[in-house]
Structure formats: C-alpha cells, structure tokens
Amino acid sequence: MVAFDEAFRRQLRELFVWRRDVRRFRLDPLPSGAMERLIEIACLSPSVGLSQPWRFVIVEDNTRRSAVVEDFKACNADALHSYSGERAARYASLKLAGLEEAPGHLAVFADKTNDMGHRLGRATMPETIEYSVAAAICCMWLAARADGIGLGWVSVLNPARIHEVLEVPESWKFIGYLCVGYPQEEFDRPELERANWEHRRLAKEFTTQR
Numbered sequence: 686m687v688a689f690d691e692a693f694r695r696q697l698r699e700l701f702v703w704r705r706d707v708r709r710f711r712l713d714p715l716p717s718g719a720m721e722r723l724i725e726i727a728c729l730s731p732s733v734g735l736s737q738p739w740r741f742v743i744v745e746d747n748t749r750r751s752a753v754v755e756d757f758k759a760c761n762a763d764a765l766h767s768y769s770g771e772r773a774a775r776y777a778s779l780k781l782a783g784l785e786e787a788p789g790h791l792a793v794f795a796d797k798t799n800d801m802g803h804r805l806g807r808a809t810m811p812e813t814i815e816y817s818v819a820a821a822i823c824c825m826w827l828a829a830r831a832d833g834i835g836l837g838w839v840s841v842l843n844p845a846r847i848h849e850v851l852e853v854p855e856s857w858k859f860i861g862y863l864c865v866g867y868p869q870e871e872f873d874r875p876e877l878e879r880a881n882w883e884h885r886r887l888a889k890e891f892t893t894q895r
C-alpha cells in the first residue's frame with residue numbers, strides 16, 4: 686500500500702495550480718526519451734472498459750510539421766473572422782499555439798474501432814472513447830509540469846487536414862495536437878486570464894445540489 690502524506694498533498698495541489706497551457710517555448714530540445722516517458726504516464730490513465738483507445742503520433746518530419754503550422758494559421762484566420770470589434774482585436778492579439786518554437790509535436794487520436802475492453806461501458810455512450818483520451822492528455826499535462834516541461838493543447842486545426850498530413854487510419858478520431866517543450870516562464874494563472882480574455886471562476890459557480 687502506498688500512502689501519501691500532507692506534504693505530498695500540498696505539493697500535488699501546487700502542481701494543479703501551476704500546470705499551464707504553454708504557448709511560449711524555449712528552443713532547447715527535450716532530453717532523449719522525455720516524450721516517450723510522458724506517453725508511458727498517459728497510458729496509466731483511466732479508460733472506458735480499460736480500452737486504452739489513445740494513439741500517439743510523435744511528429745518529427747519537418748514537412749508535416751510545417752503543414753500543421755499552415756493549417757493552424759488558416760484555421761486561426763477563420764476563427765478571427767467570427768469575432769468583431771474589440772473582441773476581434775483582442776483575439777488577434779492572443780498567441781494560441783507554440784507550434785513554430787516547440788521542440789516536441791505530439792498528435793493524439795482515439796481509435797474508435799479499438800476492441801480492447803470488449804465494449805464495456807460504451808454501449809450507450811460511445812463517446813467515452815474520446816473522453817478516455819482527453820483524460821490521458823490531462824494526466825500527461827500534469828506529469829509534464831512535474832518534470833518542468835510545458836504542454837500546449839492546440840485545437841485550432843482542421844481534423845481532416847491533420848489526418849491527411851499525418852496519414853493515420855480513418856478510424857482514428859483526432860483529439861488534440863500537443864506542443865511540448867520548456868516554457869519561457871512559469872505562471873500560476875492561465876495566459877487567457879492574464880490577457881483578459883476570460884477568467885477562472887470558483888467551483889461553487891459550477892456546482893448544484895439535487
């Protein structure tokens with residue numbers, strides 16, 4: 686049996702507070718094996734029926750990386766057009782990906798045809814496959830921060846284009862594209878909060894009783 690003491694719990698809470706979505710990376714490379722170690726942690730995550738539906742693609746090829754950057758630019762320009770006035774100006778000033786600087790690129794998919802788990806838990810809720818992969822990304826996010834590594838989740842992308850660029854099976858659903866590297870700075874507040882886009886609210890605002 687492993688027991689966790691008060692000091693550990695305090696530190697764990699600090700880890701939650703200091704985990705950030707990182708878009709501003711230093712250029713130094715990740716140590717050898719760092720990405721693989723994060724993927725190992727992700728594989729310890731909960732998954733519906735123990736289906737482990739996550740599929741990880743470490744993107745190293747520069748042509749593919751550049752294609753992802755181009756797709757992000759196109760999607761981000763489209764997103765900007767959906768805003769107007771002061772909100773548009775504010776959106777334009779946000780940095781929403783560190784794709785060009787991050788030494789590590791990791792695309793994450795959910796394999797919807799995966800037979801592991803023998804469909805347990807997903808007959809009425811097939812979307813639990815995608816939830817499982819999102820849960821794995823969150824575990825990896827925290828583990829990365831504990832190692833001083835920053836992770837940035839990029840979703841301003843066209844999933845069909847990502848499939849094309851990475852040549853992955855049709856049955857894989859795109860869940861997220863992660864930039865991985867060392868953050869330029871550490872913060873205890875989200876970048877979107879510091880940029881005055883949105884602010885974190887208290888748990889009681891999301892909680893009701895029945």
Ligand SMILES: Cc1cc2c(cc1C)N(C[C@H](O)[C@H](O)[C@H](O)COP(=O)(O)O)c1[nH]c(=O)[nH]c(=O)c1N2
Nearest residue numbers: 704705706780781782838839840841874875876877
């Ligand atoms: C599913 C999903 C998708 C995205 C994100 C997150 C998640 C969970 N986030 C990061 C998001 O903006 C960030 O988590 C919040 O602003 C809170 O900040 P911290 O993560 O606490 O730093 C994110 N950030 C960004 O700059 N570009 C993006 O495309 C996305 N996409």
